[in-house]
Amino acid sequence: MPAIGLHPVTRAAIWMSGALLSLAAMAVATRELSAYLSIFQILFFRSACGVLVISAILWRSGWRQIITPDPVSHLIRNIGHFGAQYAWIYGIIFIPMAEVFAIEFTAPVWTIFLAALILKEKITWPRGISVLTGLTGVYLIVQPGSAMVHPASLAVLVGAMAFALAYTMTKKLSRTDTALCILFYMSVIQLPLGAVTAALDWRPIDPACWPLILVVGIVGLTAHYCMAKAMQVADATIVVPMDFLRLPLIAVIGTVFYAETVKPSLFIGAALILGGNLFSIVMERRRIKAAEA
Template identity: 55%
Template structure:
């Protein structure tokens, strides 16, 4: 029988491949489709998949008690998704993922304001390192900052707020309920603006569109399975491998160069995440069994 850590690593490999596949699919489709249309199609496919799962698991878990919180959470999550999809089409993939890794640090800030969580000196240092990393990547004043990088930064802010609201919902509704509302709410948010610039789909587009619709769900599922088998201190560092992996993908497929500023900035951001992870682990000593560790939804 295989060791749980080996199985957890295998599940994380699935998550890494899913994230990378979705990024490449979005990049390829962006030449023919607008961002809103891609988000609408992605939500439609996701809604069909989640509905099929709920048909077997039971629709009774879809509660109406927290509808307002679901709508608020999914509006800001949609803003985060828009930033991610928009930036993928215009700036290097590694830069998008590096800025995205500031999300846990913005979550710390929002959790302090909305959930009353304390920002310790250690957490404060983590946030400062993350902000410093973003400034190194963007290099304001040294060169013209690409607007898409600023849109991605705004998307990271939105994701941070979304994750904070998800922490609230996680104790109130089931993951399937949260995912169902995510797709249901975000479908019209993408569809309404998309109808004004709707592009005709060709048969060759459908495989990539299905990848966009399924990859986010598969990435989330793989990460949840990994967290059920191993501690966060094992799984989260494996998630950080997304950055060098997508850098290799960007270089191989699009000849994207990774310069020293991106490497340094990404290093500062990852250092901030490691410090934050260390603080969370120390705060929870002695460690609880891995299966009891909650993990916020990180669905793209």
């Protein structure tokens, strides 16, 4: 755990390093497991690990916090999140991992739309610019005019929209429920979803798969935890650029271990998405400060 005496930016960097390594490990372990297991089996085992770990934490911190006044929102959140994870893994298997991560950066863009629809938040002009730059970035990454667009690219794009739904519902649930409560229902609801769908295409489990299954189950939780801790100790304008570093990291991993090639337009598109997100964050904070003055 980062030392309390460290500067907040340093502490955020340490937590984000944990998040980046967790996400990279998740991508590699998922790619390796896909040679042996179906996508639904991977999702099932991830949720099973999550249930065990979170239940152990709740056993010590108290089970009363899983009482929720809004079970329907949990259900909607996790159906969306389950579909998003399926699309993410599908992309990891069939297209360069860097492209998957780049398209995933569009989730905040879609969250703006869904927050306006579900939470009645206004789409201010900074958010509008974020949307425009984000859509431009998507165009550069996916290149819809090309005859070589892989279906997995479109699936990951739809998955990013589903992640946005999950983020929006998380924001709604965070008003009444603890983070552990949200993570608990994430695992508990997605466990039967994974079990039923995995049963339709169950494959024998090679003993060599178990270490990778444990990696997927554990780093799926540590990535969420480290990201949340980074957001607690530093401003989003610091954390978001750090999160962007997972793109070159996974590009290097994809190139070295899987001989993947990445187009320069992918980094340009991702940079546009990042710039739009940061611009929206900075301008919204200035607007709030001006209103409080």
